[in-house]
Amino acid sequence: MTELNELTASEAARVLASGEASAEDMMRACLDRVAARDETVRAWAFLDPELALASARAADRHRKAGNSRGPLHGLPVGIKDIIETADMPTENGSDLYRGQRTGRDAECVARLRNAGAVIMGKTVTTELANTCPSKTRNPHNPEHTPGGSSAGSAAAVADFQVMLALGTQTAGSVIRPGSFNGIHALKPSLGLIPREGVLMQSHTLDTVGVYGRSVEDLALITDSMAAFDASDAFSFGGRRSSLTADLNLETPAPRFAFLETPAWAQADAGARDAIERVVDGLGARCVRESLPSPFDRILDFHATVMAAEMLTYYGPDAEASPGKVSDLLKARLVAARNVRAGDYVEAQLARGAINGALAALLDRYDAVLCLPAPGAAPKGLGSTGNPIFNGLWTYLGVPCVALPRLSLDGLPLGVQLVGKPGEDGKLLRTARWLDRELAG
Known part of the structure; x- marks a missing residue:
């Protein structure tokens, strides 16, 4: 029988x-798993x-009183x-913010609580969600x-310590850990999930994303947070629909x-071979x-935009x-000072042309299929x-979605799918079809 902590969020x-x-039963199962594995993970x-x-007990009392709060009640x-979380520290993985308690929830966290979610704890991030x-x-x-940078969120979901978790992505901080840890991951359209109360690194790139154990999980938690701000x-202002309803x-x-x-x-030769087999298997x-x-x-x-905006924030x-910032981040900030204003403007303006070409391609296809990482998780902890x-x-x-359907050298490797902005x-829906196809 499947242990409670091993269920998908939807289950x-x-x-x-x-x-x-x-x-309370659900939370105890998760906490028991943490106790058994925290020294390692x-x-x-x-x-x-x-x-x-x-x-968790408060969630049970609400349910017993007939007051189910929403689709995430008790999860x-x-x-x-x-x-930011009102009842926990928010330290941003940095000595700059050690011991910080803001006393408020980020908008996405407030929406999770309104949907009945039980906030279990804060997961590890790299320093300032950077390198x-x-x-x-x-x-x-x-x-x-x-x-990274959403290291703790991805690892906790993969290790059955929690069913759902939030990450953020400025470069590859949701999809890459999803691939490395062998779980389902969604980096939604920019601004689909509100960013208020989330540490800002880049106002044109930062995106709140989610982890789960199925495509249905990704839809379930994203529906609970998606809102215009x-x-x-950069909040997404287009038409919004229920992702869960869209799946059906x-x-x-x-x-x-x-x-x-x-x-x-x-890309590693093994990763190329693995994704090529997926392509060949799909045929026409x-x-x-x-x-x-x-x-x-x-x-x-991307590198130009990220460097310039990271330096700003x-x-x-x-x-x-300076004594509270790692040498690695200091070096990145020093390098960012070499970004020229003209290059930054060019990079911002080029986005429209590329998005137009991608949209035209996706008028003929349901999704782009590609690798989510150069290979499986590298050995060593220095990167x-x-x-x-x-x-x-x-x-x-x-x-973008990562699906945990490949492996390389005994470690997970995902498949990445990409869609049009706002067509999450x-x-x-396309990801679920492929997920089932690759699962056999």
Whole structure:
């Protein structure tokens, strides 16, 4: 029999709603797993078992009184520690914010609570959600990186310590850890989930994303948070629909455009072979395609935008307290000072042309299929891995999904799908079809 902590979030929600188990039972199962594995995986930046259990008991009392709060009622959720929580510290993985308690929830956390979620704790992030590796280990092999910057969230879901967790992505911080840890991950359209109360690194790139154990899980938690934020110029203002409802629409079997992308040369031979087998297995449903220039320069465009905006947000604090910033981040900030204003403007303007070409391609296909990382999680803990297969899509603000259906050298490797901005529901529906196809 499947242990409570090993259920998908969608399964767990049904178990809780039926009364087969309580929210306290669910939380205890998760906490027991943490106790057994924390020394190895190290996924949590803050975890107070008594607070978590008290919150679970409160959810049970609400349900017993006939006051189910929403689709996440009683489900434990992990929150990346750059996202504010009223009753827990938010330290951003940095000595700059050690001991910080803001006393408020980020908008996405407030929406999770309104949907009935029980906030279990804060998961480990790399320093300021940037490049410096964290203490977290890959649960499949602790000698390998779990990726970053959403290291704790991905590892905790993969290790059955929590069913759902939040991450963020500025380059590859949701999709790459999803691939490395062998779980389902969604980086939604830019601004689909509100960013208020989330540490800002780049206002044109930062995106709140989610982890789960099925495509249905991704839809379930995203539906609970998606909302327009009038205070954020990059909040998605288009038509919104229920992603869960979109999953159930009857549509023809999808077609895929396979893109090597400009990152292809940096992929491991094994990763190339693995994704090529997926392409070949899909037959006529998957066609090799390409995009015109300036798509060939997109990696540089993303790097330019990220560097300039990171310097804007992190530079002043790093200069004020240099002893509280790692040498690795300092070096990145120094390099960012070499970004020229003209290059930054060019990179911002190029986004429209590339998005137009991608949209035209996706008028003929249901999703782009590509690698989510150059390979499986690298051995060693001195790096979080290369985000080169992710940053280009983050730059475009398009939704991306990682599916845990490949492996390489005994470690997970995902498959990445990409859709049009605002068509997250269609992308998830397409992803579920492929997920089932690859699962056999």
